[in-house]
Amino acid sequence: xxxxxxxxxxxxxxxxxxxxxxxxxxxxxxxxxxxxxxxxxxxxxxxxxxxxxxxxxxxxxxxxxxxxxxxxxxxxxxxxxxxxxxxxxxxxxxxxxxxxxxxxxxxxxxxxxxxxxxxxxxxxxxxxxxxxxxxxxxxxxxxxxxxxxxxxxxxxxxxxxxxxxxxxxxxxxxxxxxxxxxxxxxxxxxxxxxxxxxxxxxxxxxxxxxxxxxxxxxxxxxxxxxxxxxxxxxxxxxxxxxxxxxxxxxxxxxxxxxxxxxxxxxxxxxxxxxxxxxxxxxxxxxxxxxxxxxxxxxxxxxxxxxxxxxxxxxxxxxxxxxxxxxxxxxxxxxxxxxxxxxxxxxxxxxxxxxxxxxxxxxxxxxxxxxxxxxxxxxxxxxxxxxxxxxxxxxxxxxxxxxxxxxxxxxxxxxxxxxxxxxxxxxxxxxxxxxxxxxxxxxxxxxxxxxxxxxxxxxxxxxxxxxxxxxxxxxxxxxxxxxxxxxxxxxxxxxxxxxxxxxxxxxxxxxxxxxxxxxxxxxxxxxxxxxxxxxxxxxxxxxxxxxxxxxxxxxxxxxxxxxxxxxxxxxxxxxxxxxxxxxxxxxxxxxxxxxx
Ligand SMILES: Nc1ncnc2c1ncn2[C@@H]1O[C@H](COP(=O)(O)OP(=O)(O)OP(=O)(O)O)[C@@H](O)[C@H]1O
Ligand SMILES: [Mg+2]
Numbered sequence: 001x002x003x004x005x006x007x008x009x010x011x012x013x014x015x016x017x018x019x020x021x022x023x024x025x026x027x028x029x030x031x032x033x034x035x036x037x038x039x040x041x042x043x044x045x046x047x048x049x050x051x052x053x054x055x056x057x058x059x060x061x062x063x064x065x066x067x068x069x070x071x072x073x074x075x076x077x078x079x080x081x082x083x084x085x086x087x088x089x090x091x092x093x094x095x096x097x098x099x100x101x102x103x104x105x106x107x108x109x110x111x112x113x114x115x116x117x118x119x120x121x122x123x124x125x126x127x128x129x130x131x132x133x134x135x136x137x138x139x140x141x142x143x144x145x146x147x148x149x150x151x152x153x154x155x156x157x158x159x160x161x162x163x164x165x166x167x168x169x170x171x172x173x174x175x176x177x178x179x180x181x182x183x184x185x186x187x188x189x190x191x192x193x194x195x196x197x198x199x200x201x202x203x204x205x206x207x208x209x210x211x212x213x214x215x216x217x218x219x220x221x222x223x224x225x226x227x228x229x230x231x232x233x234x235x236x237x238x239x240x241x242x243x244x245x246x247x248x249x250x251x252x253x254x255x256x257x258x259x260x261x262x263x264x265x266x267x268x269x270x271x272x273x274x275x276x277x278x279x280x281x282x283x284x285x286x287x288x289x290x291x292x293x294x295x296x297x298x299x300x301x302x303x304x305x306x307x308x309x310x311x312x313x314x315x316x317x318x319x320x321x322x323x324x325x326x327x328x329x330x331x332x333x334x335x336x337x338x339x340x341x342x343x344x345x346x347x348x349x350x351x352x353x354x355x356x357x358x359x360x361x362x363x364x365x366x367x368x369x370x371x372x373x374x375x376x377x378x379x380x381x382x383x384x385x386x387x388x389x390x391x392x393x394x395x396x397x398x399x400x401x402x403x404x405x406x407x408x409x410x411x412x413x414x415x416x417x418x419x420x421x422x423x424x425x426x427x428x429x430x431x432x433x434x435x436x437x438x439x440x441x442x443x444x445x446x447x448x449x450x451x452x453x454x455x456x457x458x459x460x461x462x463x464x465x466x467x468x469x470x471x472x473x474x475x476x477x478x479x480x481x482x483x484x485x486x487x488x489x490x491x492x493x494x495x496x497x498x499x500x501x502x503x504x505x506x507x508x509x510x511x512x513x514x515x516x517x518x519x520x521x522x523x524x525x526x527x528x529x530x531x532x533x534x535x536x537x538x539x540x541x542x543x544x545x546x547x548x549x550x551x552x553x554x555x556x557x558x559x560x561x562x563x564x565x566x567x568x569x570x571x572x573x574x575x576x577x578x579x580x581x582x583x584x585x586x587x588x589x590x591x592x593x594x595x
Pocket of ligand 1: 501527529530538556
């Protein structure tokens with residue numbers, strides 16, 4: 001900082017100017033006073049001397065005059081000169097005055113002021129230069145006094161006495177020199193003291209400035225030392241107090257902010273805050289997932305992109321313009337989000353909007369499943385019902401001629417009604433099991449005869465297609481505890497599926513084994529296999545590999561869903577491995593000690 005612009009500089013200059021001004025005025029007045037005083041004193045002195053001379057001359061007339069003059073010359077100083085005018089023609093000069101400084105008599109008699117001595121008979125004085133003074137550098141000033149002289153039988157005379165003022169000027173010069181010296185010393189002293197005092201005042205101020213910068217940088221602990229108990233000390237106290245208060249407030253603020261942040265980041269729903277012009281201000285992790293998915297879908301680089309999804313922007317604009325909450329739905333990357341945008345108020349004005357983003361994929365999936373379920377059930381029922389209608393109509397209308405034909409039609413009606421009955425029973429079973437109402441009739445089952453009995457059911461079918469169905473039981477154990485009817489349902493479905501999906505004269509293998517954890521059963525075939533993308537959905541209701549929904553190779557699509565529910569009720573698990581063109585292996589596991 002420039003010295004002149006600092007407080008010290010300004011105060012210093014001010015004090016200096018003030019002191020100089022006072023000293024100047026003082027000097028001028030003092031000089032004036034001294035000069036006047038000196039002149040007055042000298043004048044009194046000279047008048048006195050002149051009067052004395054006049055008296056002496058008056059009291060010693062005639063032949064005593066020589067003595068009187070001697071006395072008179074004794075009375076005057078060295079630098080005083082005297083002219084005594086007795087009458088128009090008789091006059092004397094004091095011996096100290098040499099020829100060159102003799103003032104001609106005419107000067108006295110013609111001068112307007114001096115001649116008053118003769119005319120009015122009174123004492124006169126004046127400051128003047130001498131007529132015969134031929135000094136080059138301006139004539140010297142003289143103080144001249146005239147006193148009337150009354151001698152007996154003579155005309156009015158006068159005694160003039162004069163003295164050079166050069167001596168006095170010398171004194172004045174000396175005095176002013178002295179005063180100037182004193183002023184110089186005073187200024188120097190003032191400077192030193194002012195500097196000392198001001199530095200003491202400003203050094204705590206400077207410290208406070210540094211501390212203020214520290215506080216601005218966020219170091220609220222910065223303290224200013226309190227050195228004095230004056231206003232500056234009080235300022236330091238106030239400053240420290242301000243720092244403490246600031247720290248407290250900042251802590252409170254940051255705590256509040258942290259709390260908000262943690263609430264936001266632990267929310268399950270996404271939150272995006274916008275300012276008035278639609279720029280994203282804050283997002284939380286679920287909202288970031290949403291944005292990332294959207295960016296990916298749009299082929300944008302997700303990092304350092306601040307683009308707002310266009311649908312969200314539309315909702316935002318609507319919300320801001322109508323000042324009403326807006327709801328919308330966006331899908332990206334196979335997920336569905338519902339977005340609710342509400343305006344954000346700053347007292348009475350809208351300062352932006354907040355969007356809540358909720359991942360609704362699961363809900364939408366469930367909705368879809370429900371719709372599919374109804375569609376599937378209706379579809380599965382429609383075919384047998386239309387068959388029933390058609391054939392029964394034919395019987396009623398007596399379209400069938402022979403008993404043979406009628407029997408055949410009645411057989412179809414019977415078969416289809418059985419199928420419908422089975423479907424409805426299966427659905428009921430499934431619903432009951434999914435509601436958790438499966439009651440297991442657990443009993444010890446002798447494994448070998450049990451499995452053989454299940455297999456025997458398929459003998460007709462296998463023989464027809466020339467399929468070899470083999471059983472391998474790799475266990476010493478004879479009995480295992482389970483619900484035989486339910487497990488038979490599972491086995492039947494798995495074997496039925498396998499037989500239906502293998503070409504003629506292929507083989508289907510059933511392998512059973514136990515270990516300390518429980519029973520493992522595998523049903524594997526060398527059939528067509530299941531496409532990889534179908535595998536995750538295989539155990540869902542109505543899921544069928546071939547989408548043509550025709551009765552033929554495929555059934556209703558409930559078999560595996562029921563199987564999974566039964567195995568779940570046994571607290572086991574069921575899984576599938578399949579390779580297209582090579583075959584499929586279903587395996588399930590039932591643990592020991594189910595209850
Ligand atoms: N061993 C297998 N080989 C090839 N595909 C199979 C096999 N097992 C099941 N699938 C596929 O899985 C689908 C579902 O089987 P699931 O047993 O659940 O129903 P379904 O056999 O069609 O009907 P349901 O068993 O109710 O009569 C079948 O439609 C079929 O496409
Ligand atoms: Mg099946």
